[in-house]
Amino acid sequence: MLKINDFVVRFANVNGTGSASANYLFAKAIFRMGIPVTPKNIFPSNIQGLPTWYEVRVSEKGYYGRRQGIDIMVCMNPQSMPNDVMNVESGGYFLYDSTKQLHPELIRSDVNYIGIPLMEICLREFTDPRQRQLFKNIIYVGALSALLNIEFGVLEQLLTGQFQGKEKLIAPNIKSLKLGIQYVHDHFSYPLDLRLERRDLVGNKILIDGNSACGLGAVYGGATVAAWYPITPSTSVVEAFESYAKDLRIDKTTGKKKFAIVQAEDELAAMGMVIGANWNGARSFTATSGPGVSLMNEFLGLAYFAEVPAVLIDVQRAGPSTGMPTRTQQSDVLLAAYASHGDTKHVLLFPNTPKECFDMTADSFDLAERLQTPVIMLSDLDLGMNDHVSEPFEWDDSRKYDRGKVLSAIQLDTMERFGRYLDVDNDGVTYRTIPGTHATQGSFFTRGTSRDEYAAYTEDGTVYVRNMDRLLKKWNTARYLVPAPVFYQQENRSRNAVLFYGTSTYSVEEAMDLLREQGTLIDAVRIRAFPFNPSVETFLDAHDKVFVVEQNRDGQMRTLLINELNASPSKLVPVLNYDGMPITANFVIQGIFNYL
Amino acid sequence: MTYIRPKFRHPSAPTNDLGYTKREYEGALSTLCAGCGHDSISGAIIQAYFELSVPPHRIAKLSGIGCSSKTPTYFLGKSHGFNSVHGRMPSVATGANMANRDLMYLGVSGDGDTASIGMGQFVHIVRRNLNIVYIVMNNGCYGLTKGQDSATADAGSKSKAGSVNPFQPIDLAGLALELGAGFVAQSFSGDKPQLIELIKEAVKYPGFALINVISPCVTFNNNPGSTKSYDYVREHIEATATVDYVPLKTEITAAYAEGTGTDVEMHDGTFIRLEKLAAHSNPYNRLTAITALQVARMKNAILTGLVFLEPDPTDLHETLDTSEVALNKMTETDLCPGKQELENINASLR
Ligand SMILES: Cc1ncc(C[n+]2csc(CCOP(=O)(O)OP(=O)(O)O)c2C)c(N)n1
Ligand code: SF4
Ligand SMILES: [Mg+2]
Numbered sequence: 001m002l003k004i005n006d007f008v009v010r011f012a013n014v015n016g017t018g019s020a021s022a023n024y025l026f027a028k029a030i031f032r033m034g035i036p037v038t039p040k041n042i043f044p045s046n047i048q049g050l051p052t053w054y055e056v057r058v059s060e061k062g063y064y065g066r067r068q069g070i071d072i073m074v075c076m077n078p079q080s081m082p083n084d085v086m087n088v089e090s091g092g093y094f095l096y097d098s099t100k101q102l103h104p105e106l107i108r109s110d111v112n113y114i115g116i117p118l119m120e121i122c123l124r125e126f127t128d129p130r131q132r133q134l135f136k137n138i139i140y141v142g143a144l145s146a147l148l149n150i151e152f153g154v155l156e157q158l159l160t161g162q163f164q165g166k167e168k169l170i171a172p173n174i175k176s177l178k179l180g181i182q183y184v185h186d187h188f189s190y191p192l193d194l195r196l197e198r199r200d201l202v203g204n205k206i207l208i209d210g211n212s213a214c215g216l217g218a219v220y221g222g223a224t225v226a227a228w229y230p231i232t233p234s235t236s237v238v239e240a241f242e243s244y245a246k247d248l249r250i251d252k253t254t255g256k257k258k259f260a261i262v263q264a265e266d267e268l269a270a271m272g273m274v275i276g277a278n279w280n281g282a283r284s285f286t287a288t289s290g291p292g293v294s295l296m297n298e299f300l301g302l303a304y305f306a307e308v309p310a311v312l313i314d315v316q317r318a319g320p321s322t323g324m325p326t327r328t329q330q331s332d333v334l335l336a337a338y339a340s341h342g343d344t345k346h347v348l349l350f351p352n353t354p355k356e357c358f359d360m361t362a363d364s365f366d367l368a369e370r371l372q373t374p375v376i377m378l379s380d381l382d383l384g385m386n387d388h389v390s391e392p393f394e395w396d397d398s399r400k401y402d403r404g405k406v407l408s409a410i411q412l413d414t415m416e417r418f419g420r421y422l423d424v425d426n427d428g429v430t431y432r433t434i435p436g437t438h439a440t441q442g443s444f445f446t447r448g449t450s451r452d453e454y455a456a457y458t459e460d461g462t463v464y465v466r467n468m469d470r471l472l473k474k475w476n477t478a479r480y481l482v483p484a485p486v487f488y489q490q491e492n493r494s495r496n497a498v499l500f501y502g503t504s505t506y507s508v509e510e511a512m513d514l515l516r517e518q519g520t521l522i523d524a525v526r527i528r529a530f531p532f533n534p535s536v537e538t539f540l541d542a543h544d545k546v547f548v549v550e551q552n553r554d555g556q557m558r559t560l561l562i563n564e565l566n567a568s569p570s571k572l573v574p575v576l577n578y579d580g581m582p583i584t585a586n587f588v589i590q591g592i593f594n595y596l
Numbered sequence: 597m598t599y600i601r602p603k604f605r606h607p608s609a610p611t612n613d614l615g616y617t618k619r620e621y622e623g624a625l626s627t628l629c630a631g632c633g634h635d636s637i638s639g640a641i642i643q644a645y646f647e648l649s650v651p652p653h654r655i656a657k658l659s660g661i662g663c664s665s666k667t668p669t670y671f672l673g674k675s676h677g678f679n680s681v682h683g684r685m686p687s688v689a690t691g692a693n694m695a696n697r698d699l700m701y702l703g704v705s706g707d708g709d710t711a712s713i714g715m716g717q718f719v720h721i722v723r724r725n726l727n728i729v730y731i732v733m734n735n736g737c738y739g740l741t742k743g744q745d746s747a748t749a750d751a752g753s754k755s756k757a758g759s760v761n762p763f764q765p766i767d768l769a770g771l772a773l774e775l776g777a778g779f780v781a782q783s784f785s786g787d788k789p790q791l792i793e794l795i796k797e798a799v800k801y802p803g804f805a806l807i808n809v810i811s812p813c814v815t816f817n818n819n820p821g822s823t824k825s826y827d828y829v830r831e832h833i834e835a836t837a838t839v840d841y842v843p844l845k846t847e848i849t850a851a852y853a854e855g856t857g858t859d860v861e862m863h864d865g866t867f868i869r870l871e872k873l874a875a876h877s878n879p880y881n882r883l884t885a886i887t888a889l890q891v892a893r894m895k896n897a898i899l900t901g902l903v904f905l906e907p908d909p910t911d912l913h914e915t916l917d918t919s920e921v922a923l924n925k926m927t928e929t930d931l932c933p934g935k936q937e938l939e940n941i942n943a944s945l946r
Contacts, residue, residue: 032946206945216941222931224923225694227687248933256919258930260694262912264687265720272680272687272717273694279678280656281924282695298681392942395935401928434924435656435676435692436699443653445669447679457669 001091005035005060007071007194009144012084013137014077016048022137023054024387025158026144031207031389032154034199036062038506040386040582045232045325051080061513062201064389065506066582071194072148074140076118081106093192095140095147116143116183125179126172135176142180149191151198152181206354206392210383211287213354214313215240216393217361218285219248222401223311225284227262227273229292232325233381234315237287267292271299271310278309279446281406281434283365285311290319290332293339293376300374301340302448304471307421307430309368309404312376313361315384318580327580328381330502331552336376337530337560343468347478348530349377350501354390356528357383360483369404371478372432380551382503382582405431412441420444420455421467428474475531482529485536488512489523492542497523498575498592499539500549501557503582508549510585511592520596522547530560537565540572547592549575551583613649621646623673627666633785633811633826634664634733638671640788641702641731644795645672650700656692657702660685660714663740664706664733664811672702683714686721686730690912693726696922697913700799701728708738711747711766718768722775722804727911729798730806732768733785735813736824743816754821769903770889772806773882778906779805780885782899784829785812790900797902803909810898823896834897879905 009026013019020041027039035058042053057067072093075084081096082105088094090110096102098115107113118139122132145155155177163169184190214237218226228238242261249258264270270286277284288296293314303310316332318324336348347367349360360377368375405425412418412433418441421430433442444455450464451457458464500508505526515522525539540546540561548558555574561567575591577583609617621642626635645655652674659665661682668677680688689703703721710718710732721730736749745753748768749761772780779801783791791809798805810829812818818825823832878884885904892899921930 204942204946206942208945220932220938222926222928224926224931225691227691248937249931251919251921254920257917258919258923258926260913260916260918260923262690262694262724262916265716268684269687269690269717269720272684273691275680276658276678276688276691276693277695277924278691279688280692280695280699282691284691284695299684302681392945393938395932395938397935399928399932433676436653436696439651439653440674443674443676445677445679447677448681449679 001193003071003194004197005058005199007058008067008069009056009058009072009074010070010084010087011054011056012073012075012077012080013052013054014079015043015046015050015052017076017137018134019052019054019076019137021162022141023056025138025155025162026141026150027056027387028158028207029145029150029154030056030058030196031202032158033151033196034202035196036060036064036201036389038064038066038388040066040382042581043326051077058196060199060201063506063510063585065510066584068584068586074144076136076140085111093194095143097136114143114147114188116140116180121179121183125175131172135172138173138176139180139183142177143184144180145177146181146184147188147190147192149195149197152177202389204392205389207387207389208354209236209385209387210351210354210357210379211236211315211385212240213357213390213393214287214361214377214379214384215242216244217358219244220358220395221283221362221365223283223285223365224259225262225273225277225282226259226286227264227270227277227284228286229264229267229270229288231289231292233317233385234287234289234292234313236385237313237315267295268299271296271312274310274312275299275303275308278368279435283311283369283401285313285365287313287315289315289317290335291322293332293335297340300346301342301344303374304340304344304346305342305448306446307372307432308446309365309372310374311361311364311368312374314376314378316378316380318578324580326381328503328582329551329578329580330378330380330504331556331578332378333552333556334559336378339376345475345531347371347373347375347482349375349483350528351377351379351383352502352505352526354383354388355393358393363483366402367481369406370402370481371429371474372404373474378502380503405429407431407433407437407442409438409441412438417454418442418444419453421451421470422453423470423473427477428470428472429477479531479533482531482533484533485528485539486526487535487539488525492523492539494521494523495544496547496596497525497539497543497545498547498549498588499525499527499557499561501527504549504551504588507583507585508588511588514585514589515592522592527557530564532561532565536561540565540567543571545571545573545595547573547575547595549583549588549591551577553578612646614651616646616649616652618642618646620652620674621672623668623670626670628663628670629815631814632663632739633735633809633813634667635670636785636788637731637733637791637809637811638667640791640795641671643788644792644799647792648796648799650799654699655702656699657704658685658689658692659704660706660709661740662706662709662738663813664735665704665709667733668704683709683712684717685709686714686717686726689728690721690724690726693728693912694918695924697727697918698922701726703728703730705730705732706739707732707734707736707746707748707768711768715747715766719771719775722772722777722806724912725776725778725804725909725915727803727913728805729795729801730804731795732806732808733811734768734808734824735811735817736822737813737817739813739816743813750823753823754819756816756819756822767889767893768808769806770886773886773889773904777806777904778803778909779902780904781805781807781902783807783809784833784898784900785809786826786830787833787900790835794902801909803906803911829898832896832898834892834899835901879903880907
């Protein structure tokens with residue numbers, strides 16, 4: 001059956017063999033042909049030697065979620081071969097290195113085999129052992145380009161761009177592509193019935209991973225101090241910040257850096273540094289994953305209670321403990337919402353695209369300063385470490401950073417008496433001063449112990465309660481400042497609804513389309529922040545059943561809705577995917593149909 | 597740097613170069629136990645900054661948790677302060693310093709705060725060479741939680757309850773030397789003149805400056821048999837080199853008799869004069885400084901004074917090559933690359 005722009009290719013490779021850039025070339029070429037594409041890395045927690053996969057979904061309809069079922073398996077890993085063969089859809093294709101004969105056990109009658117003697121070609125064409133290894137990857141991309149109809153000009157253009165400054169690498173790469181194409185030409189009939197056709201479906205969109213978008217967002221948002229401790233899948237956030245900052249944040253006259261990055265001794269220290277820098281008037285952030293957030297708990301409580309801004313990007317992975325460190329989940333929702341001891345709650349943001357990663361990171365500095373509290377962005381491994389087709393980044397040059405309620409020396413001079421924790425505006429957000437602002441006015445002692453409106457230490461219960469209640473008032477103010485939820489309908493049309501957030505969005509949107517095609521209409525809302533905007537409560541009230549789609553075992557968002565909005569547990573139906581793989585539309589539909 | 601003269605001051609009270617009286621450097625009334633060594637150190641801090649004529653609002657004081665970490669409330673009341681969490685002052689100070697290199701940083705900690713829960717952060721602040729004065733008020737116990745042994749308690753030291761500490765002590769000065777600290781001093785809360793001079797020198801020092809101060813806990817660790825009691829410390833103290841503070845940009849005068857001391861040229865071209873150098877100690881040599889500490893330990897002596905000095909340190913800002921303009925002074929204009937640049941980035945991602 002002819003399938004145009006609608007299939008899944010999976011590459012099975014060995015970690016550390018240079019396959020990543022070849023696979024990326026494949027995905028990017030499809031993107032350049034104007035076709036919606038979603039590549040995902042499926043990799044172990046290992047540097048070299050273990051199996052790793054790269055799964056590319058092509059979707060004419062523009063579905064960017066993961067789809068189950070592999071139409072074409074490109075298997076370069078003998079170790080994973082038995083499983084890889086099993087995973088091909090009936091009628092699908094299995095491309096392998098035929099230098100060695102396939103074991104008869106690996107032959108399925110319902111799968112089409114495409115054997116290309118990659119190693120043999122490499123041994124014949126290249127002498128350098130490293131090149132023999134690397135160009136094997138490019139040869140299979142060449143073969144696929146013929147089989148699937150990828151435009152050669154697009155590949156050529158991409159390689160030329162990639163090797164700018166290293167021009168002598170272009171020729172052997174092009175040669176390798178052509179070797180693959182030639183082999184297909186000589187041995188197979190092509191293109192396959194699964195194939196690509198140029199379209200104009202991605203418009204001016206960009207292809208980038210969420211972590212890079214966060215790093216860039218931090219540069220645009222005015223972050224100057226980054227403190228961090230390496231952990232997958234968050235490491236590339238600070239790495240991206242550094243590489244963008246080295247380009248965009250060097251003082252032109254002095255050559256010095258307008259940023260400071262400190263690799264801390266652990267996540268406790270990273271958060272301490274972020275708090276110290278923000279207290280002192282710089283915009284500062286850190287990025288980590290679940291285990292790091294656990295370590296930051298005590299400090300998060302301090303920042304909440306002492307009212308110090310802080311930005312934390314949590315790129316979630318599968319826990320608990322080390323869990324599946326290279327697999328995705330949305331399982332830090334409760335940890336982040338109530339991080340620390342005592343009565344604490346934190347502002348959370350849930351991005352679902354790189355564009356939103358960029359926007360929310362930049363905005364989080366405004367929010368943290370406006371609210372004088374930690375803001376935690378909950379990204380995940382799928383969003384952070386995989387490339388996504390995204391709306392392009394935007395910036396308004398007239399935008400000013402919102403530094404919140406910070407008093408200047410002149411303001412201090414003209415005011416009667418400065419009270420650091422005095423609720424002057426009746427919104428729970430009080431005025432702060434930055435150390436060194438004024439010679440005699442405005443200094444105060446920041447502490448995690450109870451204090452009165454003038455920052456003086458006290459253990460008077462009524463003063464403590466007054467302060468804790470004001471913090472709640474501030475929390476209420478936050479409900480209107482955080483990004484509003486996205487509703488998928490002007491007016492509710494059903495008694496049933498689906499609620500979701502972050503990377504589940506792709507698959508839920510696809511599922512909603514499929515449901516609509518089958519005649520099932522369902523309302524939908526995407527949560528973008530905690531605390532919940534009041535409209536979320538209204539939405540829950542207006543529906544009998546709300547499917548809460550999440551990528552964790554315990555329905556953590558559902559718990560949050562019950563806990564914070566008094567939502568009736570019986571109306572909130574959990575749809576939970578937590579195997580570490582990004583959720584699929586089929587999974588969502590199953591979950592919903594089980595109940596409907 | 598602008599500052600306004602304080603409105604009220606006692607007409608006869610002496611003032612410093614800024615016209616401030618000592619009161620401008622004081623804080624709230626201490627709530628520590630009467631006779632606590634920590635209060636004497638607070639007094640020395642007040643006196644040192646007063647004599648140095650540092651505008652109080654140019655100082656940021658930070659601490660962890662403990663009786664010692666409470667003291668920032670009791671000095672420099674006109675300075676911003678940050679009482680953070682137990683053992684984590686170094687990280688907060690590091691972030692603060694990165695944000696604004698123009699302020700002067702004073703970190704205050706206890707031996708529990710630094711040598712136990714905060715050991716991880718302590719060693720890293722030392723090796724990063726953050727520009728800060730780091731004072732440990734070392735009483736060999738956890739004062740605030742009622743006297744448990746700390747990691748600096750000497751092996752064999754007896755607690756008030758009568759138990760004998762079986763574990764080896766952590767020598768913070770020795771450790772700092774190992775980690776490359778450029779300014780390492782030890783003192784005793786009961787030797788205020790020496791302590792004041794050391795603090796003044798540490799404040800001037802453009803890198804990490806540790807002052808490990810033995811500071812007896814009168815309530816829980818001042819008993820016979822304790823090696824951190826007033827009596828024991830007084831009997832076992834051994835001064836290595838006392839320092840005479842030479843104010844910034846002031847030339848050394850002939851008042852210093854030839855041959856009694858050594859002048860050390862500092863980073864900024866000023867000098868400090870070391871006097872009464874013990875025979876075995878050479879404060880510019882890390883190796884002999886480490887030896888001096890070890891020898892003293894073998895003799896059960898407490899070495900005080902400036903133990904080691906590296907005159908030309910490289911602080912963290914220099915290492916990271918950060919802008920001379922404090923990062924917290926920067927605005928959108930300095931920090932945001934703008935729309936056009938973002939368009940270029942978008943184009944590179946298509
Ligand atoms: C995370 C944490 N654990 C334990 C405590 C309890 N605590 C408060 S102060 C202290 C010890 C302080 O000892 P030290 O730093 O030597 O200060 P001192 O009171 O002796 O001056 C402890 C264990 C705490 N505040 N935080
Ligand atoms: S308990 Fe000890 S350390 Fe604490 S204030 Fe009293 S004397 Fe000082
Ligand atoms: Mg102590």
